Amino acid sequence: MKVLLLLFMLVSCFYTCTYGVNLITKHNNKLGGIAILALAVLGTFIPGFVLFSR
Structure with a gap:
């Protein structure tokens, strides 16, 4: 699920x-x-870092 969210953030x-x-x-x-x-x-890398740091 996290990977799909990261993929959506990268596309945006x-x-x-x-x-x-x-x-x-x-x-x-x-x-x-x-x-x-x-x-x-x-706006992409900061939330991505927070997403995978937990």
């Missing part, structure tokens, strides 16, 4: 990261794209 992180890359490349918004990428990575 991938979707958000592609949006961040789209902001950087197509819309020329580097600050917003980097912020979205950082938020997606932190």
